Amino acid sequence: MAKLRGRGIAAICYPTGMNLGGDPSQTVIIAQPDGTFVVNVASVELGQGLRTVLAQIAAEAIGASIEDIEVRFGDTQLAPHDTGTFASRTTHRMGNAIIKAGQEVRQILLDVASKILEVSPQDLEIRNGKIWVRGVPDKFISVREVASQAQFVYNIPVVGKGHYVKPKSIVDPETGESDPHSTMAHGCVVADVEVDTETGEVTVLRLFTVYEVGRAVNPKLVEGQIIGGAVMGLGAALRETVYPRYPQIIHQTTSFREYVLPTAGDVPKIIYKIVESPTPTGPYGAKGVGEMVANGIAPAIVNAVYDAIGVQITELPITPEKVLKALSEKGKSK
């Protein structure tokens, strides 16, 4: 039995946000009576960690402590318009909207604090839930206290609103000339594989992945996307399609027994690195990361099999059956 090894690479780019723009996101940040803040978004928590990332952006923009931020999501009655949670747009689009809303709140807090502390707002600093006179950091007043007093004492509403849209780019129908995206993120994948030439089975031994995400607002959540995306890419590379005889509809899959996903023991070693190249268009430089991480895996694996067996299989997924057929074609042409 022969086992052939190969290495393949894929270099990719990822356009953040909806293609051509024109996809607004809007938010309202409202201080609660106790001085904590609610960030209202119609975006949806799908598991990617939006509640956490958007809270971080809000805390940073306001200068509040993260514990005092609650992100409420997924309700058209509570939150203003948002186009939706897809196209790697939420961190970028909603993040930008939240920064604007947070800065409004921040300005209100500084104004109120200046009344309480009897100094000019320009002389104040705000960070991490505290407001202090520049140069005297040990004498501070808490953001919660200020946000609360604004309502109970100074008769000032602590509400911030933010909106972000990349204006829609109109395409020239003759040339396609347009401005499709706000920013490009980048990635590179190196896959090492082993091919069993008798059964056609491909085993992915290692995946080295590097992603440039603009700014990793939360590296732990970015890591979660990288690994999850890698395994989704692995499935797409080797096994997944609902029409195994595409374009025919015969044998369309109806269950996880026909559409077989990898399980815990089927995952290769994944080595990753996050690289930052902040974009001026993004919130604190962030680009979209959730989708990019699934895109380079399949081409890197297919290229690695090409390297191993000397035949390029062009149709996904590269099932053992396709590998065997490719090997036998190669045998014939020799």
Next chain:
Amino acid sequence: MSEQFSIVGKPIMNAQLLGHVTGSTQYVDEISFPGMLWMKAVRSPVPRGKIRRIDTSKAEKLPGVVRIITAKDVPNNIHVNMAAIGIGPPDEPVLPEDEVNYKGEAICLVVAKDEETAAKAAEMVEVEIEELPPVLDMEEALKPSAPVIKKWGMNAFIFGSGMDGATRPGRPGRPLFLVKRGEVEIALKQADYVVEGSYLIPPIEHAPIEPHVCVAKPEPGQRLTIYTTTQAPYFVRDNVATILNIPPSNIRVVAPAVGGGFGGKVDPEFEMQVAVAAMCVGRPVKWRWTREEEFTISTTRPAVKIEFQDALSKDGLILGRKARLLHDSGAYTRTSPYGVIKATVNLSGPYYIPNVHYEGYCVYTNRQPSSAMRGYGVFEFSYAVELQMERDAKKLGIDSWEFRFKNAYRNGQVSATGKLIDDAYLIEVMKEAVALAGVSLPNHLLQMSSWG
């Protein structure tokens, strides 16, 4: 890296985790109301056909069946999901009136006291369909001899007429999206090598572990609350308002924690039916899709076929690229024109190619509609581009890394769509990957940068 920030850049714990590990996170399937009814669909057994007769009489007699909903119960039946971003024309019925266009298309809906009764009654509805030859192969679909499944007379979407949400209205349009820059024919003629490749991605299922679930609850005054597994609550609101002919503000859409989406929950692909049913019966209605419905009815990543012809110089540069992209939209438009444009404008990948001619076709076939999936359009072009890069490098006898380093786009260059490239960073990323994987590269490559 992020020292200037207090909280951005910190690995804060995912705020959802405590709910997840204690089983207290609330998903749509946990939502129910007193008097709530359940729904199941009667589905087409064939990929294409004329509906001759729907007989619901036997099913209606089954104890526990409350109502059977058909096309005539839908106030404004024909719609298009992405009307909000200007895509048209409306081509998809909430429930088909006279024809079915994919296997599994919902023909009518049974509302009953529980899920089992609804399922049983759905099997008792008699549907007579005159089967017609289906269109399944994209290349076949584009031929003049193919049966036409679209009202506008061809099995492709018309771009450039303003109905693609990307161009200005007023032009006649054509059945393809075009990107043109430089002189690709000259580049192909002058090339030392021309390398061709054709790549195919078949439909892929998102397969989140949580299937589609929706509860629609009528409220007083022509209002409606919809709890659903969606990634885009406002899309759901707009589409439901359109087909019910009521103001969007009468509708509240709630998406609690959603059990994974990956793009499969972007299309409002079942909320409209639940909303119609709830309005008809005046009671809350729940629809929970089976795993089989997830595979056979819910959207998939589109099948995409991409063909390249690359003009190469013997010193390893891509002088030009001609490409043809076919995108299998399935039976209805959904988000496909958007997906086609997103892929077609990016067919150069992260590389600089001065002369290009790209054609993107949005093709209709008799299969379940396709739509967005993680990296919509981008997954597809990345796959084809990176396989073609490998093929090009092999033909030139150049190392795979060297070929990519040489052709990687640089800041200051102009993209295929005429956009100034100002955030290129591929070379730096490739250098990191080379270091991570322990590859040793010659110095002339390591000295390259995205700024030179």
Next chain:
Amino acid sequence: MSLITSGYFAPVSVREVLSLKRRLRDKALIVAGGTAAVQLISKMIVEPQAIISLEKVPLDYVKMRANSVEIGATTPLARLIHRKDLPDALKKAVESIHGLALKDMATVGGNIFTPAPAGDIATALLSLDAVLILRGARGTRSVQLSKFYRGPLQFNIKPDEILTAVRVNRPPRMSAFLKQTPWKYSGPTIASVAVGLDLDKNGKTRRAMVALGGLTTHPYRAKKVEKMITGKKLSEQLIEGAAQHLTDGVEVIDDALASSWYRMRVAEVLFKRILYNITAGG
């Protein structure tokens, strides 16, 4: 005796099961582990008036004797893990079925009835020339597993009988099981091969059982292959030649998991790997 004919019955003895079966006839569905039977109900393939659950019937046992192994029909696969005294083919088949909950639920008896892609245990048992112990109103009989399958979902069992145990008499000295699945730990059987062999002192095959699973609704014995290798030394030429006849006269499944062409190819590879491993002294 009760006259109720619908509901959920959990009898506590084989005798009670038999009397329920007699009374309820085809109105009842027998449920052992539930992994296959309950799906028939929830997918509305069957709508039984009554359930006879075997959960309390004392058929969960493994009896090792000097030259035989008997396993009760409702023994969950989990019970067989880490048992070093089982024949290799059976041990490997049990190991090849993954998932803690599945192994706790799925039973040896249930596996005999469940069509492909399940049935790995049955494939292994075929290579061990196992017999099934069936008990009915008129007593107990045993049937060779290889004579149990009469067609897709058609079994050599009478309506008033139940399967109480599987028994391997005189297990072959050597046995092995290999299977291919879509992922190492995940997915149903694409093809599986189990071989039981006795060699004489000259290295010639005295007894050979070659079983194939996943290729047809139920596993089968490749009789022609068995005949070809019996009485001979396992030479490379013999193995290669015999491997060409594994699917003679059989219509191999072609489905979403794999084409029939691929299943046949991989069955051949697995068969050869087993035999070459044996000839190499493994």
Next chain:
Amino acid sequence: MRIRFRLDGQSVEVDVKHTETLLRVLKDRLGVGSVHFGCGEGSCGACIVLIDGRPRYSCLTLAGYVDGKEVSTVAALARDGELTEIQKAFVENNAAQCGYCTPGMILIVRALLEKNPSPSDEELFDALAGNLCRCTGYVPIINAIRSVIKR
């Protein structure tokens, strides 16, 4: 038929049909939030519960089976708000994203470690093969479990 069982330590009595699955009874009738429907055929593990301490797919278990038995879900693991070690490890390792598979994962790990406190990788992967996760890529889950095994 009427069945009686203990659900997370409390007595429950409920009328069920003989063909009704435990999943339907727990979810649609008793409102148990942590047990999830994912496939209905024992592939995904989102519906796993412990019955008398052993893991079972509740979608493949008839309700009649639990009569007189003890059914446990992930909701009852934490005592007085104190998470168990496995739960803590899942949190520390970011071992969940959408969380839909998490209760089943945690219960299967609990059942495994109860029987075998220091499983090999092989045993761990074998045990987890009936639980699908589409978000995390499993690595954080495996890391979480290993961190508990080491302790």
